[in-house]
Amino acid sequence: MLFASLGAGSLARAALFLQTTTFVHNFGALPIRRPNRAPPAATKDGPRTNDEIRNAQVQLIDQSGTNHGIVETVAAIKMALEAGMDLVEISPNTNPPVCKIMDYGKFKYSAQKKAAEARKKQKIVEIKEIKLRPMIDDHDYDVKMRAMQRFFEEGDKVKVTLRYRGREMAHQEIGTKLWTRSRATSRSSPRSSRTRVSKAARS
Numbered sequence: 001m002l003f004a005s006l007g008a009g010s011l012a013r014a015a016l017f018l019q020t021t022t023f024v025h026n027f028g029a030l031p032i033r034r035p036n037r038a039p040p041a042a043t044k045d046g047p048r049t050n051d052e053i054r055n056a057q058v059q060l061i062d063q064s065g066t067n068h069g070i071v072e073t074v075a076a077i078k079m080a081l082e083a084g085m086d087l088v089e090i091s092p093n094t095n096p097p098v099c100k101i102m103d104y105g106k107f108k109y110s111a112q113k114k115a116a117e118a119r120k121k122q123k124i125v126e127i128k129e130i131k132l133r134p135m136i137d138d139h140d141y142d143v144k145m146r147a148m149q150r151f152f153e154e155g156d157k158v159k160v161t162l163r164y165r166g167r168e169m170a171h172q173e174i175g176t177k178l179w180t181r182s183r184a185t186s187r188s189s190p191r192s193s194r195t196r197v198s199k200a201a202r203s
Helices: 010-021 072-081 104-121 137-152 166-187
Strands: 057-061 069-073 087-091 098-102 127-133 157-163 199-201
Touching: 057 072, 057 087, 057 166, 069 072, 072 087, 072 098, 087 104, 098 104, 127 137, 127 166, 137 157, 157 166
Parallel strands: 057 098, 127 157, 157 199
Antiparallel strands: 057 069, 087 098
């Protein structure tokens, strides 16, 4: 009955509206189209080898260290395979990149071994604490100073803590003299120029 009451022009306009209107889902919002995202490409750990080298030409160094100049990559890979080795890109930022024929397995093992040895040689600097009392006797003081010297020789830093109790707080000049004495001992260490001694006073 509704469309019967409309004229021909109104019917044409209604049909055009239906053709050009974008339909929405029940909540009144446009349907969401999720993008088809491909997983990220895995990054290679280490230099490119053999078929991973995409350059048409390379600067080739063979297994004996001879420089062959610029060579087609396909020919360089063939030379490496004939020698029972791999073509390894050792300088990718040059044009063309520099590649060398080598046993990549042995090369990688050697690099990992060197990295492990370097980590073993790394020294983690620690802050050691020496606690002193203003009325410390000479024997205990000498023991503390020997420990300080050992810490210096191991490359660590030392923090000297002066601890006052009761009436000792009224005679802090005694602790100051002890601090000065310990500081002079630290300066006599051959590593004292690279090691800082700090003081913390506690009650």
